[in-house]
Amino acid sequence: MGLHDLDFLKVKVDQLKADGVYRVLPIVESANEPEIVINGKTVLNLASNNYLGFANHPRLKAAAIKAVEQYGIGAGAVKTISGNQSLHDELEKALAVFKREEAAIVFQSGFNCNAGVIQAITDVGDLILSDELNHASIIDGVKLSKADKAVYKHSDMADLRRILTEKRSSYTNVLIITDGVFSMDGDLAKLPEIAELAEEFQCLTYVDDAHGSGVLGENGRGTVDHFHLHGRVDFTIGTLSKALGAMGGYVAGRQIMKEWLSHRARPLLFSTNLPPAVVGALLEALKLMSESDEANRKLWDNGNHFKAQMAKAGFDIGHSETPITPVMLGDEALTVAFSKALLEKGIFVSPIVFPTVPKGKARLRVMVSAAHTTAQLDHAVEVFREVAAQLRK
Numbered sequence: 001m002g003l004h005d006l007d008f009l010k011v012k013v014d015q016l017k018a019d020g021v022y023r024v025l026p027i028v029e030s031a032n033e034p035e036i037v038i039n040g041k042t043v044l045n046l047a048s049n050n051y052l053g054f055a056n057h058p059r060l061k062a063a064a065i066k067a068v069e070q071y072g073i074g075a076g077a078v079k080t081i082s083g084n085q086s087l088h089d090e091l092e093k094a095l096a097v098f099k100r101e102e103a104a105i106v107f108q109s110g111f112n113c114n115a116g117v118i119q120a121i122t123d124v125g126d127l128i129l130s131d132e133l134n135h136a137s138i139i140d141g142v143k144l145s146k147a148d149k150a151v152y153k154h155s156d157m158a159d160l161r162r163i164l165t166e167k168r169s170s171y172t173n174v175l176i177i178t179d180g181v182f183s184m185d186g187d188l189a190k191l192p193e194i195a196e197l198a199e200e201f202q203c204l205t206y207v208d209d210a211h212g213s214g215v216l217g218e219n220g221r222g223t224v225d226h227f228h229l230h231g232r233v234d235f236t237i238g239t240l241s242k243a244l245g246a247m248g249g250y251v252a253g254r255q256i257m258k259e260w261l262s263h264r265a266r267p268l269l270f271s272t273n274l275p276p277a278v279v280g281a282l283l284e285a286l287k288l289m290s291e292s293d294e295a296n297r298k299l300w301d302n303g304n305h306f307k308a309q310m311a312k313a314g315f316d317i318g319h320s321e322t323p324i325t326p327v328m329l330g331d332e333a334l335t336v337a338f339s340k341a342l343l344e345k346g347i348f349v350s351p352i353v354f355p356t357v358p359k360g361k362a363r364l365r366v367m368v369s370a371a372h373t374t375a376q377l378d379h380a381v382e383v384f385r386e387v388a389a390q391l392r393k
């Protein structure tokens, strides 16, 4: 027993076990589909961000293979050296058109995008105002900035105004950052009000639309489009890893933003660019989304159906305004036990516990997609009922 046995970590892991929140990571032995194989068993997958069913889509796969044949397996370098292939350039142009913005610049992931952009666009003498429920990658991105920081209560516009009134005059730039869709509850940011406050107090706005991309707005153009706020949000972040089915993140906005970020966004300078297969697939995903909103409409129909059935079955499903369906259980150990019982009955739903959500607000987060059938969703509701009855005993 010495330092290198890492006993200091064993103490922490033992505590997780004592708290009933220790998990063995599931190993998925199949592609991401409505049904997946875990430990040799086929289960209903209600735990993925593959909103539109693109993760295993034949057209995206064919595009990926074609990109590999033409451009190879790896980009070979960071974007700012020799890793910026014509395919990457094409993707950025297509994203700018789709998002109805001047320009877009692509990162290796949504997480990397927040880690790179926030610190590059803020400086000493600036202030960042962040919603208390913002995503971890925003929190980490904000930590990397030299600006001062303040957190406002979740979607509380009176609190945001209070901080702005108190502090605005002491700073050069003030950047208001919010998720477009809050990923653990499924509620929308009050973007029209935020845009008005930003104009009143002369602030910049930054919306991370990871769960809004492909979900809200015309053909899935996102939350900014949903609220018709083009031109009033300075930085729109999106992910290419959720609805678009592959991997990557981007920020859309002004051309000058793109020029600055290609000099100072550290993930673009110090981490290799996305592989061609991914970029080829993403171009096809954008093409699909532009051609038709069929998958988007199916996603909403499925989400609305599932939420209605769960509410009817007596579950507390919170206040989601999107297909994200939290099933609020509160207790952490109960949440983990509930998900285990669901899995035994062939339903895979992920338990969300601390530190992803505050202690006492544990929940199961059900993620429906466009690819689920009504029969699959109804079956899931039935199993939820059975498990609830079983655990109540």
Ligand SMILES: *Cc1c(COP(=O)(O)O)cnc(C)c1O
Pocket: 109, 110, 111, 112, 135, 137, 138, 179, 183, 208, 209, 210, 211, 239, 240, 241, 242, 247, 248, 249
């Ligand atoms: C998922 C998520 C991210 C991270 O996106 P990845 O592309 O998976 O890295 C960033 N922000 C928010 C709000 C998210 O929900």
